[in-house]
Amino acid sequence: MKNSNYSLVLVALICLSIFAGSVITPLRADEYRDAKKAYEQGQYDQALDLLIIKLRSDNDHKKTIELFRPVIKIVVDSHLKAAQENERKLDWGKAIEEYETLKKIRKEIASINPIEEIKIDGKKIKRPLEMPIIDIDTKLSIAINNAAEEHYLKAEVFFKKGEYETAIKEYTSAFTYSESYKDSREKTSESYYNIAQNLVSKEKYRDASKKFMSADDITGNYKNAKTLASKYEAMADEKDAQICYDKGTAFVNTDNFRDASIQFNKAVSFMPNFKDAQALATKYKTIADENDAQICYNKGKTLVNVGNFRDAVIQFNKAVSFVSNFKDAKALATKYKNMADEKDAQAHYEKGQALMNQNEFKGAEKEFLSANNYVKGYKDALLLAEKARSAMPNEAQIASAVTAALQEGIPVSWVGNLLGGSNAKLNSIKVEKIGIYNDRERYWPMQIRVIGSCLLNDPFNQGKEVSFDNIGDFILFKDDYGEWKAKMKGGMIR
Numbered sequence: 001m002k003n004s005n006y007s008l009v010l011v012a013l014i015c016l017s018i019f020a021g022s023v024i025t026p027l028r029a030d031e032y033r034d035a036k037k038a039y040e041q042g043q044y045d046q047a048l049d050l051l052i053i054k055l056r057s058d059n060d061h062k063k064t065i066e067l068f069r070p071v072i073k074i075v076v077d078s079h080l081k082a083a084q085e086n087e088r089k090l091d092w093g094k095a096i097e098e099y100e101t102l103k104k105i106r107k108e109i110a111s112i113n114p115i116e117e118i119k120i121d122g123k124k125i126k127r128p129l130e131m132p133i134i135d136i137d138t139k140l141s142i143a144i145n146n147a148a149e150e151h152y153l154k155a156e157v158f159f160k161k162g163e164y165e166t167a168i169k170e171y172t173s174a175f176t177y178s179e180s181y182k183d184s185r186e187k188t189s190e191s192y193y194n195i196a197q198n199l200v201s202k203e204k205y206r207d208a209s210k211k212f213m214s215a216d217d218i219t220g221n222y223k224n225a226k227t228l229a230s231k232y233e234a235m236a237d238e239k240d241a242q243i244c245y246d247k248g249t250a251f252v253n254t255d256n257f258r259d260a261s262i263q264f265n266k267a268v269s270f271m272p273n274f275k276d277a278q279a280l281a282t283k284y285k286t287i288a289d290e291n292d293a294q295i296c297y298n299k300g301k302t303l304v305n306v307g308n309f310r311d312a313v314i315q316f317n318k319a320v321s322f323v324s325n326f327k328d329a330k331a332l333a334t335k336y337k338n339m340a341d342e343k344d345a346q347a348h349y350e351k352g353q354a355l356m357n358q359n360e361f362k363g364a365e366k367e368f369l370s371a372n373n374y375v376k377g378y379k380d381a382l383l384l385a386e387k388a389r390s391a392m393p394n395e396a397q398i399a400s401a402v403t404a405a406l407q408e409g410i411p412v413s414w415v416g417n418l419l420g421g422s423n424a425k426l427n428s429i430k431v432e433k434i435g436i437y438n439d440r441e442r443y444w445p446m447q448i449r450v451i452g453s454c455l456l457n458d459p460f461n462q463g464k465e466v467s468f469d470n471i472g473d474f475i476l477f478k479d480d481y482g483e484w485k486a487k488m489k490g491g492m493i494r
Contacts, residue, residue, distance in 0.1 A: 032050075034050050035048075083139070103134075155184070171185075193211075241277070244267035248262075258284075264277045300333075313337045344374045345375040352381070364388040368384045403424075415466050429448060444477070452467070
């Protein structure tokens with residue numbers, strides 16, 4: 001018996017492994033298949049990349065090695081040919097790109113060790129696959145040198161013409177190809193230096209300072225570039241400080257004290273101790289604050305006169321934000337806030353009363369609560385809010401009342417039996433519609449959907465359970481003890 005059980009387990013495991021293999025295998029990457037497809041579509045570089053990936057994990061995969069031989073030859077030959085064609089056209093940049101690609105390929109194939117299988121004297125022997133020799137270092141070096149020279153010669157022409165910005169681009173390309181090519185870096189610094197001197201002659205000291213710094217950055221300690229950069233930055237700061245100072249003075253003459261203060265502060269940002277700019281900035285900010293405070297104060301007074309206390313408060317507070325102890329603005333802000341709150345509380349209270357009279361209890365509750373939010377403890381607002389809330393049952397009270405009502409019996413129409421049902425089990429009670437409150441008889445009419453099951457009262461179907469999903473017309477009312485009750489319109493025979 002034990003052997004039989006063991007055999008069954010073993011078979012089950014084998015089947016499971018076969019099934020798992022059949023499911024997982026298609027999800028695995030198949031570099032050989034993808035490489036073959038790329039090869040057939042003429043995408044040789046992509047095919048080579050995939051073959052290298054495959055050979056890293058499986059270096060003696062026969063089909064991969066068979067495909068690798070022609071692909072590596074095609075790829076190397078095509079890039080060599082492209083490089084030579086670009087050299088013929090003197091397009092050294094593109095020639096370099098081709099040689100760099102070959103250099104990368106050489107590195108990639110050096111990272112793999114493919115093993116081929118051959119026959120010698122009828123015997124199968126495995127040996128390392130012979131790789132192509134990619135000797136392009138000298139050619140790449142020549143191409144780089146030629147590219148750098150090409151840009152250098154162009155730069156020289158622009159330099160002699162005084163077109164220094166364009167010369168800088170060409171010199172930069174030259175030393176980008178070949179670090180420190182000839183004097184390309186020095187010439188770049190000299191070009192920046194010459195541009196800076198030209199800017200100085202135009203009194204554009206800020207821009208001149210930046211160019212002197214660029215001249216120094218390229219070669220480091222170029223002539224006196226760093227010193228001149230500092231010098232003209234200081235002169236630029238002084239010039240800009242004077243411009244802002246003059247603007248500030250002009251604003252003062254037109255009584256625009258706020259903008260005057262801003263300009264004097266700008267002057268200080270360029271030179272902390274520029275003339276009396278700091279003192280003037282403080283002086284005219286104080287005057288501007290005083291003026292703006294008075295304007296806001298006057299607006300507040302005007303708004304009070306038309307009974308707009310809420311906006312008046314905003315203006316008095318603005319006055320205080322400019323000058324913290326301005327006249328009696330703070331006291332007036334507090335006074336009229338209280339008056340505005342009182343006014344708004346009364347408005348919400350009256351609206352709540354109107355809604356109560358219309359039996360709009362939810363809206364009434366909201367209005368009474370708003371009244372109390374403006375003035376805590378306002379009249380009997382909280383008491384009336386509670387009264388409005390209790391005038392309509394909530395979901396839990398509705399569910400409880402309907403459940404109690406249906407325990408007395410399930411309507412005939414719900415169970416399809418003249419004797420109705422009992423012992424109801426309710427799964428869901430949902431209010432579909434609420435009618436208008438009947439003020440005379442004091443009840444809420446509601447259409448309520450009820451889902452559940454019950455047992456039939458029919459003696460011929462004793463104990464038979466039936467389910468129901470119906471919408472019933474209920475009335476919800478309070479009994480003499482304030483508890484919510486429910487009844488169905490028309491009773492249970494409907």
